[in-house]
Amino acid sequence: MTADLSRAALETGEVLVVERLGGGLLELVARLPHLAANAMPGTFAQLRCGTSTTPLLRRPFSVAWTHDDTCGFVFEAVGAGTRLLAALQPGDPLDTLGPLGNGFSVVDSGSVVCVSGGLGCAPFPLLINALRRRGVEDILVLNGARTATRLYPAERFARPAVPVVAEATDDGTRGHHGPVTELLQQALSSRPTAIYACGPNAMLGAVMGTLLESGADLPPTLEASLEAPMGCGFGTCLGCALPVLGEDRVTVWKLCCTDGPVMPMRDVDWDGLRALPGADVA
Numbered sequence: 313m314t315a316d317l318s319r320a321a322l323e324t325g326e327v328l329v330v331e332r333l334g335g336g337l338l339e340l341v342a343r344l345p346h347l348a349a350n351a352m353p354g355t356f357a358q359l360r361c362g363t364s365t366t367p368l369l370r371r372p373f374s375v376a377w378t379h380d381d382t383c384g385f386v387f388e389a390v391g392a393g394t395r396l397l398a399a400l401q402p403g404d405p406l407d408t409l410g411p412l413g414n415g416f417s418v419v420d421s422g423s424v425v426c427v428s429g430g431l432g433c434a435p436f437p438l439l440i441n442a443l444r445r446r447g448v449e450d451i452l453v454l455n456g457a458r459t460a461t462r463l464y465p466a467e468r469f470a471r472p473a474v475p476v477v478a479e480a481t482d483d484g485t486r487g488h489h490g491p492v493t494e495l496l497q498q499a500l501s502s503r504p505t506a507i508y509a510c511g512p513n514a515m516l517g518a519v520m521g522t523l524l525e526s527g528a529d530l531p532p533t534l535e536a537s538l539e540a541p542m543g544c545g546f547g548t549c550l551g552c553a554l555p556v557l558g559e560d561r562v563t564v565w566k567l568c569c570t571d572g573p574v575m576p577m578r579d580v581d582w583d584g585l586r587a588l589p590g591a592d593v594a
């Protein structure tokens with residue numbers, strides 16, 4: 313599905329809070345009426361980081377949740393842009409462009425599994441809220457992270473009713489000791505009708521590998537929100553191309569920002585994606 317950019321707009325909001333969740337995770341809440349009214353699950357916004365020309369490019373962030381005229385973003389200070397976002401204070405302006413990207417296909421029945429790796433938690437609160445509005449209650453979140461402090465808190469995946477969240481940590485400090493894909497193996501016995509995944513591309517490739525190795529029928533809705541280095545965010549710089557399988561399963565290139573970031577997992581060229589260099593953003 314290609315992004316509908318007709319609702320994308322520049323909007324300067326007001327920062328309400330930057331909350332430290334632990335383990336370096338931050339939740340930024342800002343008053344952004346246009347974005348809050350128009351963001352769909354899985355869409356993102358390009359956030360201006362700071363007021364100077366460094367960094368020059370906006371940075372993409374999933375809209376984690378919306379409430380009335382506010383939006384939440386979940387992130388970690390990993391570089392120049394996110395360090396500037398982390399330093400924002402209540403009352404500061406936040407310059408945004410969005411909503412961008414296509415978003416998840418929100419099913420309206422059946423059982424759903426959301427697989428989150430690290431900061432891949434970000435799009436799920438908005439998605440879970442939308443699923444519930446459509447009457448889907450059978451939702452299982454599999455939440456994996458390196459260590460306990462880096463797990464997005466279960467109660468933030470949906471308010472007020474917390475969904476069922478199973479946790480996994482690489483170091484065994486909370487929940488299942490091992491990768492989140494091991495929880496997925498167990499969850500497949502309930503034959504989910506939709507699986508949504510978000511996390512580092514390598515983790516998404518492992519999710520697909522787990523599904524294929526299990527021999528189970530792939531669910532009709534099987535989608536992942538992918539990452540790529542982004543310049544513009546709306547299809548002009550061609551900086552975010554990702555390998556996907558086109559007709560006859562031949563690799564073609566699609567843009568993460570407008571053909572994604574959500575893509576059917578069956579269509580991604582996972583070997584090609586693994587071979588790509590990491591993001592290097594100006």
Ligand SMILES: Cc1cc2nc3c(=O)[nH]c(=O)nc-3n(C[C@H](O)[C@H](O)[C@H](O)COP(=O)(O)OP(=O)(O)OC[C@H]3O[C@@H](n4cnc5c(N)ncnc54)[C@H](O)[C@@H]3O)c2cc1C
Pocket residue numbers: 356367371372373374375385386387388389390391392393394395413431434435538539540541542568573590591592593594
């Ligand atoms: C559609 C989309 C949605 C995203 N949503 C979120 C989110 O909700 N929360 C969140 O924390 N992060 C999210 N990201 C990643 C986020 O945009 C990057 O972490 C951010 O741009 C880093 O900016 P920086 O200036 O702090 O770091 P930089 O100094 O630019 O880079 C720091 C490190 O992050 C890596 N990096 C930079 N950009 C990306 C990228 N686009 N993808 C993967 N690695 C990157 C660099 O290779 C480097 O190792 C998303 C990315 C995309 C494409």
Ligand code: FES
Pocket residue numbers: 541542543544545546547548549550551552553567568569570
């Ligand atoms: S970020 Fe510019 S084309 Fe995708």
